Amino acid sequence: MSAGSLERTVEALLFLAPEPVAVAELAEAAEASEAEIERALDLLSGTLAEGKRGIVLRNVAGGWTLAAEPLADPAARRLLAKPKTPPLTQAQAETLAIVAYLQPISRPEIARIRGVSGESAVQTLTERGLIEESGRSRFGATIYRTTPLFERLFGLSGLDRLPDASRFDPTPEDEAELRERLLKAGEQRAGE
Amino acid sequence: MSAGSLERTVEALLFLAPEPVAVAELAEAAEASEAEIERALDLLSGTLAEGKRGIVLRNVAGGWTLAAEPLADPAARRLLAKPKTPPLTQAQAETLAIVAYLQPISRPEIARIRGVSGESAVQTLTERGLIEESGRSRFGATIYRTTPLFERLFGLSGLDRLPDASRFDPTPEDEAELRERLLKAGEQRAGE
Amino acid sequence: MRTAELELDLDVFAGPFDLLLAVVLREEIDLRELDLAELVLVYIERLEQTGELDLEAATEFLVLIASLLELKSRLLLPQAPDEPELAPEEAADELLARMLEYRRYRDAASYLGGLFEEGRDYHYRAAPLPAELRRVALDAARPTYEPDSLAVAIGDLLRVPPPPDTSHIRPTVSLERRLRALRDVLAHRSSFDFDEHFGSEDRLTQAVTLFALLELHKKGEATWKQRENFGAIEVVAR
Numbered sequence: 001m002s003a004g005s006l007e008r009t010v011e012a013l014l015f016l017a018p019e020p021v022a023v024a025e026l027a028e029a030a031e032a033s034e035a036e037i038e039r040a041l042d043l044l045s046g047t048l049a050e051g052k053r054g055i056v057l058r059n060v061a062g063g064w065t066l067a068a069e070p071l072a073d074p075a076a077r078r079l080l081a082k083p084k085t086p087p088l089t090q091a092q093a094e095t096l097a098i099v100a101y102l103q104p105i106s107r108p109e110i111a112r113i114r115g116v117s118g119e120s121a122v123q124t125l126t127e128r129g130l131i132e133e134s135g136r137s138r139f140g141a142t143i144y145r146t147t148p149l150f151e152r153l154f155g156l157s158g159l160d161r162l163p164d165a166s167r168f169d170p171t172p173e174d175e176a177e178l179r180e181r182l183l184k185a186g187e188q189r190a191g192e
Numbered sequence: 193m194s195a196g197s198l199e200r201t202v203e204a205l206l207f208l209a210p211e212p213v214a215v216a217e218l219a220e221a222a223e224a225s226e227a228e229i230e231r232a233l234d235l236l237s238g239t240l241a242e243g244k245r246g247i248v249l250r251n252v253a254g255g256w257t258l259a260a261e262p263l264a265d266p267a268a269r270r271l272l273a274k275p276k277t278p279p280l281t282q283a284q285a286e287t288l289a290i291v292a293y294l295q296p297i298s299r300p301e302i303a304r305i306r307g308v309s310g311e312s313a314v315q316t317l318t319e320r321g322l323i324e325e326s327g328r329s330r331f332g333a334t335i336y337r338t339t340p341l342f343e344r345l346f347g348l349s350g351l352d353r354l355p356d357a358s359r360f361d362p363t364p365e366d367e368a369e370l371r372e373r374l375l376k377a378g379e380q381r382a383g384e
Numbered sequence: 385m386r387t388a389e390l391e392l393d394l395d396v397f398a399g400p401f402d403l404l405l406a407v408v409l410r411e412e413i414d415l416r417e418l419d420l421a422e423l424v425l426v427y428i429e430r431l432e433q434t435g436e437l438d439l440e441a442a443t444e445f446l447v448l449i450a451s452l453l454e455l456k457s458r459l460l461l462p463q464a465p466d467e468p469e470l471a472p473e474e475a476a477d478e479l480l481a482r483m484l485e486y487r488r489y490r491d492a493a494s495y496l497g498g499l500f501e502e503g504r505d506y507h508y509r510a511a512p513l514p515a516e517l518r519r520v521a522l523d524a525a526r527p528t529y530e531p532d533s534l535a536v537a538i539g540d541l542l543r544v545p546p547p548p549d550t551s552h553i554r555p556t557v558s559l560e561r562r563l564r565a566l567r568d569v570l571a572h573r574s575s576f577d578f579d580e581h582f583g584s585e586d587r588l589t590q591a592v593t594l595f596a597l598l599e600l601h602k603k604g605e606a607t608w609k610q611r612e613n614f615g616a617i618e619v620v621a622r
Contacts, residue, residue: 004264011246012264013205013271016513021271029271047245053248056201060234070505072204079213079221085504090439091495093500101492113485115447152508154499168491170484173342181511265417273517275526280450289537321519340522346534347527355531357469360539371407380544 006032007040011048011066020063020152028192042117062158085153099131101146106141157177198224199232202253203258205249212255277320277345287313291323291336292354294371298333305374308381390445394422405448408479415456424449444486451482464620557589562596570606570621578608580618 009030014021023041027034041057041064048057054069068076077084088096095118098110111117122144125131130153134145146159156162201222206213215233219226233249238251246261260268280288287310290302303309310356314336317323322345326337338351348354358364366373390401396417397404404423407413427445431437455478512518569576582593597619600606609618 008244008246008261009264009267012260013246013267015247015258015509016260016264016272016517018510018513025271029267031267031270051371053239054200054205055207056506065508067206067506067508068204068208069200070502072201072208073505073507075201075205075221075223076208076290076507077594078223079217080208082507088497088500090493091553093497094443094489095494096491097489100496101489112450113489115443115450115486153503154496155503155506156499164496165488165492168488170487174442175484204507208507208509265516268517272513273521277520280529280533285533285537286541289534290541292534293538318516321515321520341520341525344522344525345520345528346531347529348531353531355535357535357538357542360536362472362539362543370538374538377542377544 004040004043006030007047009014010037010040011044014064014066017065019148020058020061020065022063026064026132038185056171058155059157060155061148065152089121091116091118091121092125096125096130096146096150100146100150100159101127103145103159104134104143105145106137106139108141108145110144196232196235198222198228199235202229202232203236206249206256206258209257212250212257214255217255227297281313283310283313284317286310288317288322288342290374291317292338292342292351293357294374295351296326296335297337297338298329298331298335300333301321301375302336304382305378307378390427392423392426394426395419401445405479408452415452416459418452418456419454420449420456440490443490447483447486448479451479455479513585557592559592559596559599562589563599564595566593566600566606566619567598570600570619573621575618575620578619 010026013026013029023034023037026032026041027037030037032040045057047053048055048066050056050069051071054072055066056069057066058065058113076082091114094114095110098113099105102109107122110122122131126133126144129147130150131144132147133142135143137143151158202218205221215229218224218230218233222229224232237249239245240247240258242248243263246264247258247304248261248364250259283306286306287302287336290305291297294301298360299314303316316324317335318325321339321341323336323342324339325334327335329335342348343350357370368376392399392401392404395421397407397411404413404418408415408418427449431442565582570580578594579598582590585593597606597608601608604622607620607622609620610616
């Protein structure tokens with residue numbers, strides 16, 4: 001079965017584009033309305049759903065892009081002689097979470113929340129292109145934000161797609177338990 | 193309908209590879225036999241035949257590759273083309289003038305006239321589409337000529353409209369053929 | 385080693401770390417009396433004993449100790465006039481709040497870590513654009529370059545620089561040629577008088593010939609005799 005010509009055009013554009021492309025850009029290039037592009041993307045996401053073909057359609061970093069199906073990851077690394085991306089360390093993941101949720105955020109603020117300065121985590125994340133400097137605070141501290149690459153590598157279509165941070169708050173029960181645990185320890189001592 | 197996992201892997205590999213990939217390389221990367229790869233390519237060439245999707249499978253020199261469907265060319269140009277026409281460097285202008293006035297001309301002759309090899313000028317002019325290969329000399333050297341794009345960018349309605357070089361000729365009394373004189377001058381410069 | 389289980393034996397407190405926090409929170413111990421450096425030393429000693437580093441626990445310890453340090457410094461330092469004094473119960477609340485805030489991002493980190501794990505199996509295409517997209521389209525091309533620039537370039541290429549002016553360079557004497565001159569003479573005679581053969585040459589040539597003679601001596605082809613200062617030099621083949 002052949003795809004419609006707009007769907008084919010959109011697929012070709014995403015194939016060629018080096019970065020994710022926004023719907024508005026696709027519409028302008030294809031000389032179609034955004035609604036038509038949305039419809040074409042809808043059809044395409046059916047054809048290129050995970051597990052169907054070697055290429056999948058992804059909505060990341062504010063636009064649409066094609067990616068190789070994860071199934072091919074080991075073969076792709078053999079062909080392109082690419083080592084597996086190293087996982088994030090605990091320190092890197094925490095620093096990244098703080099930047100992602102609180103950006104723009106200065107280096108001292110990151111340190112205040114983590115309790116340690118974490119220079120090297122910030123540096124590694126910068127080197128890996130996941131965060132970048134976005135200016136200086138009025139006290140001269142470097143301010144950080146996440147990059148489009150971060151959204152791409154984490155499969156986020158935008159920063160607004162990060163789940164609400166309150167989701168990770170200790171539940172009132174957990175919080176009560178933490179306080180309780182501390183206080184109980186105190187009472188035990190008092191009872192000694 | 194979903195494709196088999198080897199077909200999907202092959203499609204993913206061709207999607208990622210910047211250059212055409214040979215069957216043997218695909219087999220090694222996918223840890224399959226060449227016969228299995230051939231079969232997968234066969235299935236894939238059905239799915240990705242011209243006119244079916246936005247991406248087509250091509251068998252070109254050196255192996256298999258994916259390409260964008262030509263239908264999308266005008267849209268791709270609108271979205272992605274970042275044509276550059278920066279001023280020509282001295283080396284580029286000289287090389288282009290030699291090709292323009294003496295075409296067809298081989299690469300070694302260009303080098304002899306300029307007195308230096310100037311590989312990179314030839315390459316840049318080719319990439320910008322101002323000159324192109326037009327064959328091989330009987331000694332195997334690449335032969336160049338100018339392109340229609342060259343005529344457009346210089347506002348020439350044809351090659352016969354090239355400006356008369358004699359206005360800038362330091363020794364207009366010399367009656368020898370232009371090619372002879374350029375070669376002689378080049379050799380004298382190189383011999384300094 | 386869980387931070388909470390760290391056994392402490394400090395000047396003002398003995399018991400598990402957990403408990404210390406509790407008593408600080410309940411203001412049973414004045415933070416100002418607590419030697420935090422000692423606390424850190426105990427922790428490090430304990431780490432060395434167990435020989436294992438639980439990163440998560442270590443991070444939690446660092447968050448706590450950093451918070452305690454900050455609270456203590458705020459208790460010790462004079463307050464800025466516009467900053468309300470930190471009451472002890474507020475300090476305790478702040479410590480708890482700090483722990484809760486840290487936990488939020490610790491858990492967010494593990495969520496992001498999961499996304500990253502999924503994401504790193506996806507590869508994106510990094511192939512360059514096809515050549516035709518990197519150049520001007522024929523139908524979009526407008527005259528950009530001056531045709532005369534081509535004729536000018538040809539004119540430049542036809543220009544041959546004048547032969548270099550060497551009048552300022554003094555005639556040179558080649559050592560090689562002087563060696564040949566010496567060998568020519570020695571080929572016919574076993575010895576000869578230097579002045580007799582080279583005395584009529586200019587001073588530079590004579591000097592270079594003498595230098596060539598040293599070269600022959602070094603190679604074992606010739607030697608010389610001079611019986612008195614400024615006397616005749618007799619060159620002898622060897």
